Amino acid sequence: MKRSLISSHQIIRTFASSPSPHSGHNKWSKIRHHKGAADKVRSKIFAKMALDISAAVKAGGGATDPALNAKLSNTLLKAKSLSVPKDNIEAAIKRGDSGAVDRGHSVTYEALLGEIGLVIECRTSNPTRCIHSVKSILNKVGGSLATSGYLFKRKGVVLVVLDNLNPFDKLFEDSLEAGGEDILQISSNLVEIITHPTQLTTVAHFLQEKGHSLSSYDLAYLPASGERVEIDEQLREKLSHLIETLEQDADAVEVYTNSVL
Template identity: 35%
Template sequence: MLSVVTGFRAVLGAGCHRGPGSSHSQVRHAGHNKWSKIKKLKGANDLQRAKRTSKITSQIISSVKAGGGETDPAHNLYLASALQMAREHQMPKATLETALKKAVGGGSDGTEDLHSSVYEGLAPPGVAIIIEALTANKNRAFAEIRHALTKRGGSMTPVSYLFTKRGRIVFGAGSSGHSLSEMEENAIEAEVEDIVNLDETDQTVEVYCGVKDVLAITKKLSKIGYEMKEFEMAYISSEKVDVPEDAAENFGSLLDQLEGMDDVVKVHHNAS
């Protein structure tokens, strides 16, 4: 387990030098969507926190399998992302260590039988949704997700053609003391593909990159002293759908229900 923790620290390590330069013309500024911000603003009660801890624990365990048995997060994006989520949600140390032990040596609680599944659907008013699940019962997960969609006027239907798998990174100034513009400049030099959002409230920068480049870019940014808030593989769509005011409550409730399901890990959508 020591190698896992050591590797994790290496992924999030900090220093104080800048990476090599790159062409500014290669970077696009993509639009930011309000739904991720709304999600952040919602407070979590004790039950929600406990459920989130359980989900992250399962993700840590399954990430080793998804990464071909690789237990070094410096070489396993799935594990690195799961450990970062544990850090972000301040998972208790004992819980994290237990999850890591199970990830390395297996467990006897059934978690080793979890399977990754991806479900696709269309929610009103025409928003495409991709749901990532980690479940021991694919039929149950499918039924629960379909029920949530259909009762709000949606349906299970192929939509993955609207999305592209991309790396997503959100970082703050950390110990660097840099402004948003300096952070943006260094993100460009680290060879990100898109600058998605400069958040003046949180003082964070959100960027997209190639999936295979996530760990390399987080290392470059960490060496400058930046704090990695989030990094993951995400389904990103360039075809955004506006949610009218009269449909916002229904759509928000759907997201809440899907994200609250025990089997659901992540929900991706193209709502703007």
């Protein structure tokens, strides 16, 4: 029996080209589309993705086959969506297979800019340096480390690329059958499916088996209210600059906000 898409907010089945309320959490697509200092940013992305690939192999017990290592499968999807060169990917897989990778420490910081919440995920070999760097970046725009986790909820997010063989209506039905909680079309050919955290891999693999092309799937922090906070243009510029600066820090992995950008 098919299950309903359950959500704390209304299901949206529009074809609007404007960003969805959830789309602001994805660091990878944000950085990819920045125009300034493109080469420098691309270099940092490739370096971070190489670490993620190697770490995924190591975390999967050395399994280099994406079909046998879900974390590696997801990381490779991200790498390909960011046009990471094939040679870089293969080298990273070999490093992970040989055990020659140090993930360092995974740390998560909560912060506030005014009443806007942020969650900053980092991976670092030097936690002391990392927290000083994050504090410094926040202080420059009037932000600070502060409890903001209550403003977010942990969810699975699957990004699916639409094509002629798999239109929105088919994806909607398949997502419902897979157990997705909500589905949002965020551009003409990209759809975001929200899942319970424990169902992320199950839903992603189900959709792949149904022939859908995934851009990525991962856990994310989404606004607890189900809607992003509207802010004025001045605060939006300050927040955008803050997130961009945090994302370019060598230790940053993901930056989330509960605000509309």
